[in-house]
Amino acid sequence: MHVAILAGGRGMRLRPYTTALPKPLMPIGGEYAIIDIILQQLRAQGFRRVTLAVGHLSALIRAFVGDGARWGITADYAEEDQPLSTIGPLFNFLDRLPEHFLVMNGDILTDLNYASLLRGHERSGAPLTIASYQRKVKIDFGTLETIGDRLVRFSEKPTLSYGVNMGVYAISGRTLARYPKNTPLGFDQLVLDLLACGDEPRVYDFGGYWVDIGCPDDYEEANRSFEQMRSTLLPTITAAEEVIA
Template sequence: MHAVIMAGGKGVRLRPFTTALPKPLMPIGERHAILGIVLEQLAARGFGSVTLCINHHGPLIHAFVGDGSRWGLEVGYAEETAPLSTAGPLFLVKDRLPEHFLVMNGDLLTDLDYADLLARHRRGGAPLTIATAAQTTRMEFGVLDVVEGRVIGFTEKPAYRHRVSMGIYGMARKTLEPYPPGLALGFDRLIQDLLRQGEFPDSYDFEGVWLDIGRPEEYDEANRRFGELEPALLPVRSGAAA
């Protein structure tokens, strides 16, 4: 099993923390980096190889991970010379990818079973399988139902339940074929293209731990909760340096 980790973002929302460090190397707890936890999890789930797509502070990530032998993984690198958005870096390594592989952001923490997601993707036959989490959005205002200039309904500060992308995907290599190399392509556009073509992605619904560490308050929450979450995030080698 192979995984591609997107680790080239500038971490603009997490400044000033990311001025000196890329987001995947932000420390969590007393002994871990976000990327170290992810690599530990992939190795524990049976993945043998990983490609790291790097750009911002790329040499720091390369120095931290090396060849991956610390985790029992074979790690290779793809370096962007120009911003390629969230899916575009895959074109740099397309010829090295297996028929089906995992793609994920390098700045999140979850106890999702990556191997099960990839296996479900293979069985489903979809061009893309999106890991999804349930989220609740609460409106700060009263919401009006208006028809032809008349208010026919009113709800005070409603809450809406919906599913969101976790930034983790099972992908078929053939899904990349229609796009030219070097294209700056985001997963948002890729999904919209698939929908327009009638090639509907599968959803892998997940209800466990998921922390998207994009903003300072989310990073602080991850550190506050790490003591309780560590056994779930690192069930095999909890306490090992990563």
């Protein structure tokens, strides 16, 4: 039960907040850093080891998380000397990871069952399992569908729904073994490489709560909704800690 947390990004879309703080340390509800919530959830679900891929303002993350003892987790680090995108950092510490492991961004707030995602991936035999969330997008214009120059369908300000990558996935070591260390690689390119060779990823549909704090609007939404979602995000943590104690 090992998780790699991608925590090295510069958070350009979240500036000016991220000028002083890396995204995983952004405060939620005036009480927690988002990485605190994530580590509490992981510990409650049975994860015991975490490797944090760090870069931007890494000293602050190291100082906050330390060796992970505060959460009952063993934490270690992989430092990015150069930008390696979203998958590239994993190549440099693949030898520390088991055959099947969880990967997630360090800036999401969700009640996803991470352990269930990983167990399902192990059973599936897929190279990669992507947690998927249905995101609705309101179009502020009337949309036109045409064939040639003829209009065949019109919709007034429709709401479209898309399955989007939540920034949480389970990977098997064999999937990454083909790539050398220090190779910049984005998640998008990994998926395209797998599709090109016929090794199709699996999708894990999730219908609960999910917010990616990568932009100011979503960060503010996470803070607005935290009190309402507190009992969804935190009660299992309290119960698990009581059993352990």
